[in-house]
Amino acid sequence: MDEIEVNPGEEVGQKPKKGHQEERESGDLVVGLDIGTTKICCVVGEVFEDAVDIIGVGTAPSVGLKKGVVVNIESTVQSIRKAVRQAEESAGCDLSSVYVGIAGNHIKGFNSPGIIAINGREIKENDVEDVIVAARTVKISENQQIIHVLPQEYMVDDHTEIQNPLGMTGVRLVTNVHIVTADMAAVHNLYTCCNKAGLEVLDMVLESIASAHATLRPDEMELGVALLDIGGGTTDLAVFCDGTIRHTCEIGLGGHNLTNDLSVGLRTPLQDAERLKEDYGCAISSLIKPNLVVDVPTVGDREPRKVTQKVLVDILQARMVEILEMVNQDLINCGLKNKINGGVVITGGTALLANLVDLAEQIFDLPVRIGYPTQIGGKTNEVHTPRCTTGVGLVMYGRQHQVDKRYSDSSMVGRMKEWFRKIM
Numbered sequence: 001m002d003e004i005e006v007n008p009g010e011e012v013g014q015k016p017k018k019g020h021q022e023e024r025e026s027g028d029l030v031v032g033l034d035i036g037t038t039k040i041c042c043v044v045g046e047v048f049e050d051a052v053d054i055i056g057v058g059t060a061p062s063v064g065l066k067k068g069v070v071v072n073i074e075s076t077v078q079s080i081r082k083a084v085r086q087a088e089e090s091a092g093c094d095l096s097s098v099y100v101g102i103a104g105n106h107i108k109g110f111n112s113p114g115i116i117a118i119n120g121r122e123i124k125e126n127d128v129e130d131v132i133v134a135a136r137t138v139k140i141s142e143n144q145q146i147i148h149v150l151p152q153e154y155m156v157d158d159h160t161e162i163q164n165p166l167g168m169t170g171v172r173l174v175t176n177v178h179i180v181t182a183d184m185a186a187v188h189n190l191y192t193c194c195n196k197a198g199l200e201v202l203d204m205v206l207e208s209i210a211s212a213h214a215t216l217r218p219d220e221m222e223l224g225v226a227l228l229d230i231g232g233g234t235t236d237l238a239v240f241c242d243g244t245i246r247h248t249c250e251i252g253l254g255g256h257n258l259t260n261d262l263s264v265g266l267r268t269p270l271q272d273a274e275r276l277k278e279d280y281g282c283a284i285s286s287l288i289k290p291n292l293v294v295d296v297p298t299v300g301d302r303e304p305r306k307v308t309q310k311v312l313v314d315i316l317q318a319r320m321v322e323i324l325e326m327v328n329q330d331l332i333n334c335g336l337k338n339k340i341n342g343g344v345v346i347t348g349g350t351a352l353l354a355n356l357v358d359l360a361e362q363i364f365d366l367p368v369r370i371g372y373p374t375q376i377g378g379k380t381n382e383v384h385t386p387r388c389t390t391g392v393g394l395v396m397y398g399r400q401h402q403v404d405k406r407y408s409d410s411s412m413v414g415r416m417k418e419w420f421r422k423i424m
């Protein structure tokens with residue numbers, strides 16, 4: 001996976017504490033920092049050639065973000081510090097550089113073609129580089145900046161679906177790339193928060209792409225799969241077909257909207273609505289027995305009210321249907337709905353809503369599963385939740401990035417080769 005624009009740092013520079021170095025001699029440390037709307041999650045991975053061990057995790061409530069975007073720098077910095085300190089204690093080392101996730105509906109994703117003339121000679125590394133540059137030379141709005149340029153495939157004359165055109169001969173070389181852009185101010189604010197918290201940002205990664213690294217299997221990406229990360233403030237979609245990314249989309253709705261609807265609908269404080277959602281929530285109200293009653297705290301000193309669980313679930317279902325139908329419509333609009341034969345993988349905290357899989361299968365008419373972080377060792381219990389998928393995915397992404405760097409001496413072409421070698 002390739003990223004070009006955003007201040008990439010030079011090296012992963014964590015400082016192991018005395019007494020812990022021995023255990024980590026064989027692996028490098030890679031740190032993922034998921035700055036979410038509801039929580040900050042810092043995941044420390046010890047990465048090896050073929051494995052990732054989670055050696056430390058820290059989480060802290062997030063209070064400075066709205067819909068994935070920083071709205072209060074100081075509060076966000078405090079939350080980051082807390083999560084990082086906890087992760088440092090858990091891992092037994094000091095952390096200094098991180099891979100950071102970015103989300104929010106300021107993010108735009110689109111496909112762009114590039115074409116260059118080869119004139120019948122052999123395709124060299126600089127040709128591949130040039131065709132990528134041609135593909136990314138697109139007009140984007142002034143306040144946006146590119147955060148990812150992800151090669152999808154190449155064509156040499158009439159030969160399509162080429163993964164690596166190096167050494168081939170032809171008249172022209174064509175590529176398609178998926179470009180992801182983000183609002184400059186949002187990117188800048190994330191950098192500022194991390195730097196103020198004493199962290200160097202090695203790279204900024206679209207959260208759905210990070211989550212895909214943690215939870216999707218190569219065969220799913222080959223067959224076609226939609227990764228849906230439903231967090232607190234945003235719903236992030238990334239679609240993969242034929243082993244490569246095809247589409248990304250950000251929707252500014254998430255678990256907070258469900259909680260807020262409950263709070264307004266049942267006239268109960270937000271924190272009570274949150275608890276009721278987690279304890280009694282469900283995505284399908286017809287599964288709830290009509291006579292089940294729950295105590296709903298009221299605002300002020302009044303006695304709790306009795307409300308049937310069905311009423312509570314009706315409210316949640318309405319919002320969940322809205323979110324999933326928006327995603328379904330987006331899949332239809334981008335022309336990929338009938339290409340995702342591997343179905344839909346839902347992750348993020350809202351994936352924990354009971355019976356969400358059943359509701360999503362009804363709406364998408366596709367197989368659906370919940371995505372947990374996979375293919376990791378170490379402290380797996382601490383991250384075995386859809387809430388930690390992005391944090392773990394950032395570690396996986398960082399590891400891939402390091403492998404690419406080694407493989408390619410930092411050349412873009414080499415990283416693309418690695419991208420195709422590893423499917424993603």
Ligand SMILES: Nc1ncnc2c1ncn2[C@@H]1O[C@H](COP(=O)(O)OP(=O)(O)OP(=O)(O)O)[C@@H](O)[C@H]1O
Binds near residue numbers: 039230349350354
């Ligand atoms: N058991 C549960 N049932 C329903 N919702 C849940 C449950 N547990 C957590 N959630 C919801 O998950 C959401 C938080 O998910 P997550 O931690 O993935 O969000 P985030 O990464 O902080 O936010 P974002 O990615 O949108 O910026 C909250 O809205 C929370 O209410």
Ligand SMILES: [Mg+2]
Binds near residue numbers: 037207229348
């Ligand atoms: Mg998230």
